[in-house]
Amino acid sequence: EAGVAQSPRYKIIEKRQSVAFWCNPISGHATLYWYQQILGQGPKLLIQFQNNGVVDDSQLPKDRFSAERLKGVDSTLKIQPAKLEDSAVYLCASSLVGSRFASGSSYEQYFGPGTRLTVT
């Protein structure tokens, strides 16, 4: 079974530029998550999709960040314009279902390798 794929793996941009990250979840997984991991901190959830719909985007800085999930499969996360404090690793994860009331491993989140963004 192929894992969660992300691209690019590394990106360096100047502040005020825009950048986009791509995520392809595990086939059949209904739920997709984007996390931001700043150096020295744990991952922070930015947005959660259940199929095409947004379940939680309460911590997404909507003035500069946007995300979409095309046809309930792939997803892109965009930053425009980037700030220095956006330097982080952006992790994508997917799970079979998003509810904690799901049984067994269907609730487990699988993570991609991440995209390391450096804003200069």
Next chain:
Amino acid sequence: AQSVTQLGSHVSVSEGALVLLRCNYSSSVPPYLFWYVQYPNQGLQLLLKYTSAATLVKGINGFEAEFKKSETSFHLTKPSAHMSDAAEYFCAVSSDSWGKLQFGAGTQVVVTP
């Protein structure tokens, strides 16, 4: 509301010694608890999870954790450290119906020969 506190940002252990990583949580409802490991330049991998069944949970690579409600803790242990255990470890709690994870700040484990 939910939160996680990991005590100790860095832990150094000798090869063959006990590994003990501490995690305390707060949650307004019965939580699900997780430990993840992250190797350099890689994503997170699930070590083990507690989802209201047995309080002693066994995971991969010889790790286990015990859920103690009275202490609001979910500490991770491994009896004998291997060099390959050097990585960063994250504790996470989930308390809402959509499975949102709240992560701790992480503990970096260094294993010395």
